[in-house]
Amino acid sequence: MRRASHLATALLHAAARHHIRAATGYLDQLLTTLKGLDICPTTVSATAAGTCLSSREREVLAGLSQGHSNAQIAARLFISEDTVKTHTQRLYRKLGARDRAHAVAKAFRGGLLT
Template sequence: MPTVMVCDDSPLAREALRRGVASVPGIERVVVAGSGEEALARWSRERPDLVLIDVRMPGLGGIEAARRILAADPTASVIMLTMAEDVDGVARAVASGVRGYLVKDASREEVAATVASALSDAATRRAPAAGKPVDADLPSLTERELQVLDGMSRGRSNAEIGRELYLSEDTVKTHARRLFRKLGAADRAHAVALGFRKGIVH
């Protein structure tokens, strides 16, 4: 049964996430760390099946800690913990090879769904290869949807994207909704993370 590690420098956030993760059926154990340095030490000793780590922490930040974990084991599953709309942090984290992200104010249901999905994905990657690899099928996006996604990846607001593309903000929102639906994304940060992972944006 899987073990999950939660790393956040905020004791309150760390405990809330620990409780949320512990509520996921099938989780054997949840271990915690209060810094990137502690996360690396505990990961080396315990090799948890999934690591949830805050993007921005004093000292060794989550992105660097995740990079070192993935350098040691490219099959490791790491999910970044971010503030809502932290597009830059998400993009840099995904570029380092993490599997996705979770916003810190996510509901317990969202935490459980993200953890369960990440553990299932990890089990699939570690199983003998069969069929298509994950993300083999890229969604069919229109040119406008690609342009909107590119703008999001650069941290532009809907209004700013509209000015760049000579579109109204409402039209940009319409393209964004279609984009989210095609990617299976919950919001713009999730869409950017998926875009980087699938190679749609660079």
């Protein structure tokens, strides 16, 4: 998985070097492909990382933004607290965040939350 993530990051950097613009659809197509492979580059903006978030990760992010605890999020989504922790760690990695507050701030700035 780590090797695939490095490959994805290298592809994004190559695209940037060759001036492939998001408007042409290449970057969107690449991010869609990476999402299908469950690979999300860690060196892109929160907006681009949002493309890689699963629907469950978005639900957990919404719970974090509302100040809910892991237990509250777990009860609301009918999943275990350990599963919430797993989703939270993946959110941190995908958004490049250190903690809950940082993840929520990045999500708001990136337009993932309103």
